[in-house]
Amino acid sequence: MDFSVWIAFFAASWAISLSPGAGAVAAMSAGLAHGFRHGYFMTLGLVLGIWTQIVVVGVGLGALIATSSLAFAVVKWAGVAYLLYLGVRQWRAPAAPLVSDEAQAGVVAVPRRKLVLRGWMVNAVNPKGTVFLLAVVPQFLDLARPLGGQYLVIAATLGFTDLVVMAGYTALAARLLRTLRSARQMQALNRTFGALFVFVAMLLATFKRAG
Template identity: 65%
Template sequence: MELGTWITFFLATVAISLSPGPGAIAAMGAGLNHGFRRGQRIAFGLALGVWTQLAIVGVGLGALLATSGTAFAVVKWLGVAYLVWLGIQQWRAPAAPLVAHDDAAATTTTRELVLRGWTVNAVNPKGTVFLLAVLPQFVDPAQPLLAQYLVIGATFGAVEFSVMSGYAALAARVLGLFRTPRQMRGLNRVFGSLFVLAGALLATFKRAA
């Protein structure tokens, strides 16, 4: 991949990662409830989800997902159900303020946070359809495809991890100023509602005809 092409792709991935969506909501929710050190672990899962989407597109399954109405519907409604479930969980999260040492909600394991992040990005056919439309602009079929996909995957994963870590830090540092149980309960319900809204928006998404 030429440097000019990579720079363009890098800027595109930054814009994609910064755009509000389920990943950003998940990262901020984790930062709010677990503090930055623990909450940042969800960013690993979100990056893994991006790599999963790239692998799906790279091996050709993305085209099947985009053209098969049944496959698309199954994955879409799985994603919708998961986002709504996350919304309910966030709505019901304990109204406990963050503490100085980031040990709030210590019962949530690293594995659970990583899996949550992976699922948010992986079970999202909207991301697959988007990558199918974008990737061909940056892949040169005359050059070795594996090397290009490795560069694309490393770039997208690094950007996604960095941006989502930033969202988690923002929630932990800024929203962490809210200390009272009433304030925390209100924030949890806001984020819970955002998850449900993200699920509702995904439910309206349709593959291109």
């Protein structure tokens, strides 16, 4: 991949990462519930989910999902179901007031591997992401050159921008921990993020395969 092409893709990657979606909601939800240092493991899962999508697109499965109604529907509704599960879970989360990282130490922590898995599921089971990558990535590929190295560059670039952007989303939500002084405030935030997950699930449910 030529440097000029990479610069263009690098700029596009920021727009992709910054665009609001399930990943941003998941990152902020993790930051709110677990603080920055622990919640950031959700972002590692989100990046792994993006890399999974790139592998899917790279080996041609993305084209199948984009062209097969059945494959698209299976992945789509699996994604909708998982986002709804996260929404209900967040809505029903205990309204324990959290005012600092130290206060959070008294809360039972979700294992890091579970946060990583949740993040991976959010991005991996998302046909909208697959179709989006199918539309964007080929524009930056030089078909006259080996594709493996180019996909690695693309994966590393998207991974980097997502790590930075989701760190911002996670930190922004984690800062709210210091402003929470009552169980009622925590419950309101839990229900806000729960509703956001449900909203994103509804948007995904309306997403249709092109053509």
